[in-house]
Amino acid sequence: MEKGQFFVAGINYKKTDAAIRGDFAINPDQYSSILSNAAKLGLKELFVLSTCNRTEIYGLAPDADTLIHLLCEVTVGDAETFLQLCYIKKDAAALEHIFSVGAGLDSQILGDYEIVGQMKLAVKFAKEKGMIGSFMERLFNTVLQSSKQIKNETALSGGTISVSFAAIQFIREQLADTSNKKIVLLGTGKIGRNTCKNLVDYLDTRNITLINRTEERAIELAAGMSLMHANWNELETEVHHADIVIVATNAEKPVLNTVNVKSDRPKILIDLSIPNNIEPSLAQQPGIVLANVDDLSRINDQTIRKRRAEVPRALAIIKHHMQEFMVWSSQRRHVPVLKAVKQKLHDMHSCGLFLTSRRASEDINTEAIQKVVNNVAVKMRNRHQPGCYYIEAINDFMTSSH
Numbered sequence: 001m002e003k004g005q006f007f008v009a010g011i012n013y014k015k016t017d018a019a020i021r022g023d024f025a026i027n028p029d030q031y032s033s034i035l036s037n038a039a040k041l042g043l044k045e046l047f048v049l050s051t052c053n054r055t056e057i058y059g060l061a062p063d064a065d066t067l068i069h070l071l072c073e074v075t076v077g078d079a080e081t082f083l084q085l086c087y088i089k090k091d092a093a094a095l096e097h098i099f100s101v102g103a104g105l106d107s108q109i110l111g112d113y114e115i116v117g118q119m120k121l122a123v124k125f126a127k128e129k130g131m132i133g134s135f136m137e138r139l140f141n142t143v144l145q146s147s148k149q150i151k152n153e154t155a156l157s158g159g160t161i162s163v164s165f166a167a168i169q170f171i172r173e174q175l176a177d178t179s180n181k182k183i184v185l186l187g188t189g190k191i192g193r194n195t196c197k198n199l200v201d202y203l204d205t206r207n208i209t210l211i212n213r214t215e216e217r218a219i220e221l222a223a224g225m226s227l228m229h230a231n232w233n234e235l236e237t238e239v240h241h242a243d244i245v246i247v248a249t250n251a252e253k254p255v256l257n258t259v260n261v262k263s264d265r266p267k268i269l270i271d272l273s274i275p276n277n278i279e280p281s282l283a284q285q286p287g288i289v290l291a292n293v294d295d296l297s298r299i300n301d302q303t304i305r306k307r308r309a310e311v312p313r314a315l316a317i318i319k320h321h322m323q324e325f326m327v328w329s330s331q332r333r334h335v336p337v338l339k340a341v342k343q344k345l346h347d348m349h350s351c352g353l354f355l356t357s358r359r360a361s362e363d364i365n366t367e368a369i370q371k372v373v374n375n376v377a378v379k380m381r382n383r384h385q386p387g388c389y390y391i392e393a394i395n396d397f398m399t400s401s402h
Helices: 018-023 028-040 064-072 079-085 091-103 114-128 134-153 163-174 190-203 215-225 232-241 280-284 302-309 311-350 352-357 366-382 386-400
Strands: 006-012 046-050 054-060 087-090 183-186 208-211 228-230 244-247 267-271 288-291
Touching (some): 006 079, 018 079, 046 114, 054 064, 064 087, 087 091, 091 114, 163 267, 163 288, 183 232, 208 215, 215 228, 280 288
Antiparallel strands (some): 006 054, 006 087
8 A cells, every 4th residue: 555545535423413414425326426437537446435424435546635526526515515524534544444433433323333234335336336456355354354353352332222222212211101102113224124123122012103115115024023004105194193203214305394294292203314304493393302313322321331441452453453454555565566576587597698607507496586586575574675675686596596
């Protein structure tokens, strides 16, 4: 990895709220455009991670501005706003960041392991478009190894806690008894399914109606958990009669707004989507309590305290894997020099003048040359004097020729 090549530029929950992050959220079509535009610029290795808590672009590029421009030319938000709120890291700092993100150390809820799956999908998408080369492939695989070891050997992701579980805690804080409350869950994707399971397990209720744009998915989940389902066209009626509405959809604009939510009864609305899929102004309506992912992530319980105690162990594991990657990257940087040395020695070996002036024979072969090249590789890892290697290699080769 040459200095200044590897960058990450991004925004996350630390300096931006859900609304701003929504302006920089990336959908599959936007992602395709970013990768296509990057290829036109001659970039070869790049991927974008866009979740409810962050949007980040990772890549080998001449500078961070190139990556930021690629990202922001397809988003609702503009580059000027992004630059005011973003972090830019390069080289070792960028490596530290991707390892930290992959481990859940940088998540809004410490130890949130779902980020690994999201990163896998992001890299897979980029790879399908031809934008993951040997550097990114090796880096991502090392990040996965590190993350897996942290998951297996520490309690950083221990206990039951996630945004979907935080929604349950929020409901409990608002209502002492939920046994007779009608719950409507919009969206049965991964987050919706997790939330649904938590509702059943922790609130001990099956008074839950599932609604999904693709009705078959709602029917399937409802049947598997003995719950009710409704058609998307019945959304307004179902929401009207609900006490609790949880939205885990992936729409580009709110599915609940002041037009379709009019109620004379108290209601808890929970938005697990980015961008917001519940219009924020609904919070101003009498009787409405609204929480989004930022509100839900402000939790500080015993599980989080236990996870914090595991951070030093996680960092030690990251350090080991990061050093391993940097050794590989350093060796990769030396490959052109080593190839040139090897070719030079082959040229010398086949040179008639060299053969007559030395007792060289068939025995001075590829094996001898490779031995010299291996010695050069060891020296290159330990020293930083590239100009000396040709001379040393020739000297070593001639010495071994006696």
